[in-house]
Amino acid sequence: MSVPLRPLDQQVVVITGASSGIGLVTARRAAQRGAAVVVAARNAEALDQLAEEIRAAGGRALPVVADVGRQEDVARIAAAALAEFGRFDTWVNNAGVSIFGEIPQVSIEDMHRVFDTVYWGVVYGCLQAVEHYRARGGAGAIVNVGSLFGDRSTPIQSTYASAKHAVHGFTDALRVELAHEEDPISVTLVHPGRIDTPYNEHAQAYTEAQPAHRGMVYPPEAVADAVLGAAEHPVRDVYVGSQAKVVQLAGALLPRTVDAIMSWYMWPTQLDLDRRAVPREDSALWHAGYGGQERGSHVGWHRKGSWTVAATIHPVRALVGGAATAAVGLLTPRLLRR
Template identity: 90%
Template sequence: MSVPLRPIDQQVVVITGASSGIGLVTARMAAQRGAAVVVAARNADALTQLVAEVRGQGGRAVAVVADVGRQEDVARIAAAAIAEFGRFDTWVNNAGVSIFGEIPEVSIEDMHRVFDTVYWGVVYGCLQAVEHYRARGEAGAIVNVGSLFGDRSTPIQSTYASAKHAVHGFTDALRVELRHEGDPISVTLVHPGRIDTPYNEHAQAYTEAQPAHRGMIYPPEAVAEAILGAAAQPVRDVYVGAQAKAVQLAGALVPRTVDWIMSWYMWPTQLDPNREAVPRADSALWHAGYGGQERGSHVGWHRKGSWTVAATLHPVRAVTVGAATTVLGLLSPRLLRR
């Protein structure tokens, strides 16, 4: 079923978790491309600064201080969008927080809190979006930000990974139900790999070492590109980084091998032994963390973009560029010999 979505410069885009990281970058990029943005998070100061920045550049924005783990707060986000702009066209469920610690160490209360934000926040946001699109009788988009750990769980972040698994399952079910009912609603699941955001600084750490990605790391702009691409053209899934797709495939095809690899690989690549972890009282699990920052403090190979995003959203362009690069690579030795 084809879903006719508006171009980004004609859209009102709701973004949760917009005070830092992926949400902040997505809000800035959406506003720069002409969209009106409704930004939501728990950090009031960061949202106020973001709205002032967007408006100062001639854009349209409104902020809603909200905890997506509370259904009434999510309802206020939708109400604010309608009150300010009369509608919204894309709803981006992005808010998230993690815990780093082995399963027996993590409190049940902290586990519940992660699920409130990571899973129930998505459910509440999707319900608001579906209700609004059905009431308007027009097409709309829902973009849920999942994770490579929603395709294959990881040790140390078991609660976060489990919540993302739930997000992936809910998204699949929602997509099929909407199709069955004939609703013109595009539902996209974004699968980010390891992304350079303050996610590690905001996490609740039961570990002595500071949580940090160590390895291949992608910029938040790559995820924002995936989100905004999905807002304007219906697409089922977007993998941000080849690592995300590789983990999904390997987990499905050779799960025992992946178990073995993760048993030794995931401890050193999720922690920085040279730094002490942020105290749990200062984490963003139970209260707003610091805002206004796009990037975190990760240690690794920082990529400039993601070919998987380009290949999904712009397949013709990706094939053309790839073919041209291959041809130039084959011809260059011959040209140098002349």
């Protein structure tokens, strides 16, 4: 069933986890493109600054301080959006927090807290969105931000990966149920690879070394493009970065091989051995972390964008761009020989 979604400049977009990283970039880009944004997170100061910034540029923004791990807080986000704008058209479940540590090290309480935010926050948000779209009898979009680790678990971040697996499973089930009921609701799962955000600094670290991406790292703008593309055009899945798709395919086709690779590769590529980890009491697991920052302090190979996003959201533009790049590559040697 085709779901008719509004152009972004006619939408009200709810974004959780909007005080930093992917959520912050997505909110800024949505507002720049004319959407009204409802930005939610635990950091009141960061949200107020973001809302003031958007309003100063002529946009519309409503900050809502909320902990998505509490169902009543998520209900309050929806109520605030309806009170301010009368509706919302896209709900983006983005809030997340991680733990770095091997399984026997991590406390059960910390594991529960990750699931409260990463999994239950998505469930609560989806329930609010479905209720609103059904009540108003119109189309709407839900965009859940998953992870490459929701397709293939990783050591050291076992709790986060398990919670993202749950998000992926819940999203698949929700999509099928809505299709069965013929609800005009688009449900998209975004699969980011390693993204340059403060995610690692916010994480609860049981390791001595500071968590950090080492390897290929994509900009948060690539995830924002995937999210906002899905807000306008119904799409099932968007992989941010070829690494996310490769990991998903390899894990399904060659699981033992991937096990062997991860057993030696994932330890050195998730930690910066030259820095000590942020003290656990300063992490963002149990209270709001610092806000207002789009990027983190990773030491990997920083990419400028994602062709997988472009190919999914803007296939014609990606095809033209790829053809142009190939043409330049073919013609340049000939021109240099002249």
